[in-house]
Amino acid sequence: xxxxxxxxxxxxxxxxxxxxxxxxxxxxxxxxxxxxxxxxxxxxxxxxxxxxxxxxxxxxxxxxxxxxxxxxxxxxxxxxxxxxxxxxxxxxxxxxxxxxxxxxxxxxxxxxxxxxxxxxxxxxxxxxxxxxxxxxxxxxxxxxxxxxxxxxxxxxxxxxxxxxxxxxxxxxxxxxxxxx
Numbered sequence: 001x002x003x004x005x006x007x008x009x010x011x012x013x014x015x016x017x018x019x020x021x022x023x024x025x026x027x028x029x030x031x032x033x034x035x036x037x038x039x040x041x042x043x044x045x046x047x048x049x050x051x052x053x054x055x056x057x058x059x060x061x062x063x064x065x066x067x068x069x070x071x072x073x074x075x076x077x078x079x080x081x082x083x084x085x086x087x088x089x090x091x092x093x094x095x096x097x098x099x100x101x102x103x104x105x106x107x108x109x110x111x112x113x114x115x116x117x118x119x120x121x122x123x124x125x126x127x128x129x130x131x132x133x134x135x136x137x138x139x140x141x142x143x144x145x146x147x148x149x150x151x152x153x154x155x156x157x158x159x160x161x162x163x164x165x166x167x168x169x170x171x172x173x174x175x176x177x178x179x180x
Contacts, residue, residue, distance in 0.1 A: 004029040005136060006052060008077070010068065011059030012039055015082050017109035019057060027139050053077045055136060057101065058091070065090040078132045084156035087149045088123050098125040099133040102152060104159060115140065121147040121155065 005028050009016050012034045020032045031051060037043035056074060058065055058081045065081045069092040072079065079095040081088075084102045091098040100123040105113065120137065122144050124130035137144040147155065 005139065006054045007031070008033060008047065008051065008053040008056040009059055010034075010044060010047070010056060012036070012041060013059065013061070014106075014108040015103075016057075016059035018107040018111055019059060021109060022111075022115050023140075025140055047072070047074065049074050049076065055080060055132065057082060062086045062090075066092060069095060078129055080133065084121070084152050084159075088125060096126070097129040097132065099123060099129045100152070101133060101136075102147075104155060106159075106163065115142060118143070120144040121152050123148060123152070 004026070007023065007028050008031045009020050010033045012032070016032070016034075020030060023030055031053065032041045033044045033047055034041040035044045051074070053074060055078045056072070058068055058079065060068055062083045062085060065083065065086055069079055069081075069090070072092075072095070075095060077095075078097045078099060079091050080099045080101045081091055082101055082103070083090070084104075088098060088100050100121065102121040104119045104121060105111075120142055122130075122133055122137070123146065124133055134144075136142075
């Protein structure tokens with residue numbers, strides 16, 4: 001790539017902080033937006049087409065994807081949600097280029113895992129979006145797999161069950177050893 005990918009990240013929760021902290025590459029120029037400007041991030045109200053962002057990550061809760069995408073007036077950007085349980089259609093239809101970039105892993109700002117170790121599930125609304133999100137992943141050396149909504153739902157359920165069941169077993173083991 002000849003120039004940096006201009007990436008906007010909207011949201012300062014676990015996923016937003018994780019990606020803002022872990023996307024450390026000379027090919028990325030990151031703009032981190034929040035509704036709460038007192039956090040030292042760019043106020044969301046300042047986001048407009050003048051930023052000329054290539055990709056915008058909606059790093060918000062699932063129930064905020066549609067509302068946030070409806071409020072954005074940046075139609076030339078690829079609008080991407082990060083949810084394993086929301087369909088691509090949650091992004092408002094006024095955005096022609098949309099995609100899903102879902103990490104098959106729970107994230108937090110304290111997650112120590114390298115981006116290169118996380119598998120990402122991808123979905124795109126059209127060929128242009130598919131090419132853009134593929135180029136993004138390839139440029140950063142990320143592992144990705146194309147999945148549709150139903151496949152993501154099944155993967156999400158499997159991940160939740162395996163993680164929660166393991167945590168429950170750890171809790172039981174700890175409780176059992178407290179008696180010593």
